[in-house]
Amino acid sequence: MKFSPPLVRGTLVKRYKRFLADVTLEDGSIVTAHCPNTGAMTGCAEPGYTVYLSESDNPKRKLKYTWELAKTFDDHFIGINTHNANKLVAEALDNKVLDEFSHIDTWKAEVTPPTANSRFDFALTHQDTTEYMEVKSVTLRDTDKGYFPDAVTQRGAKHCLELARLAQSGIKTSLLFCVQHTAITSVHIAKHIDPNYAQSVKTAADAGVAILAARCTIDEQKLILNQSLPVFL
Incomplete structure (x- = not known):
């Protein structure tokens, strides 16, 4: 997944109200993304992180910029936009x-199985x-370990039980x-954050659901999902 046009670089001032972030651009101006x-x-x-924004020319949008990437103080890239996860998998x-999915011939996004009560991200044929x-998109980090979820997710637990x-x-x-x-x-299941979700993942695994993880290569030009990682329940 390549960013086109190129992303706009800036420095994070703060993230607030969940959906807003103030960013100082390289010309010194401050924008809300x-x-x-x-x-x-x-x-x-974290305030002071280098961040990268996509820019929209849609006049109907309230905010011109969308926060796509962050770069940590120890020079690691983070994909901020959770909507990109499904695009990367596709x-x-x-x-x-x-x-694990090299055998797949075709896929469809956002599909509800005939016998299910939940819509899933992909149907693979x-x-x-x-x-x-x-x-699920993972960005919560402790040293080199990733954790999911980073907050309590009843919806995520429901999906696990439906998969099971x-x-x-x-x-x-x-x-x-x-x-x-x-x-x-x-990748590790964040039992300390949401024990109910952790139990739901274990239930899914015990039922035969494949629990998998893959990491992206990330830089300011692109995101590519291309490396399988181990998962610890």
């Missing part, structure tokens, strides 16, 4: 860069078989953690 991330963003929104599926995948129910009925399912932080080398 949309923050497309509803999570706690722990460690991702690109990886098309390019067959993840071994191989020959006459359809499997389902849910994607499908798996028990014989349908192949997977939960894929899309890691948008270049410092992270493994």
Whole structure:
């Protein structure tokens, strides 16, 4: 996923009201950007971070800029825009860069299985078989460990239990953690933040849901999901 036109560089002043971030651009002006991330963003929104914004020419938008990337004080990139996670997975599926899904022939986004009560991010088809995948974006970091979730997520727990129910009925399912932080080398379930979600992931794994993780290569020009990582429950 390449950024076109090129991103605008600045320095983070503050993130506030969840969806807003003030940024000082290189010309000294301060702009307010949309923050497309509803999570706690722990460690991702420190004042003084170098940040990168996409710029829209849509006159109907209230905010011209969207916050896409951050660069930590120890020079690691973070993908801020959680909406990019599904785009990155779709690109990886098309390019067959993840071994776990290299067998997939076609995919559809945002699909509700006939027997399910939840819509999942992807329906994946191989020959006459359809499997389902849910994607979660990971940016919470402690040293080189990534954690999900960064806040309590009842919706995430519900998705895990729905995946488990499908798996028990014989349908192949997977939960894929899309890691948008270049410092992270493994993914862990954040029991200390949301024990209910942790239990739901364990229930899903015990039912046969594949629990997977993959990390992005990130720089100011592009995001590419291309490296599988271990997951620890």
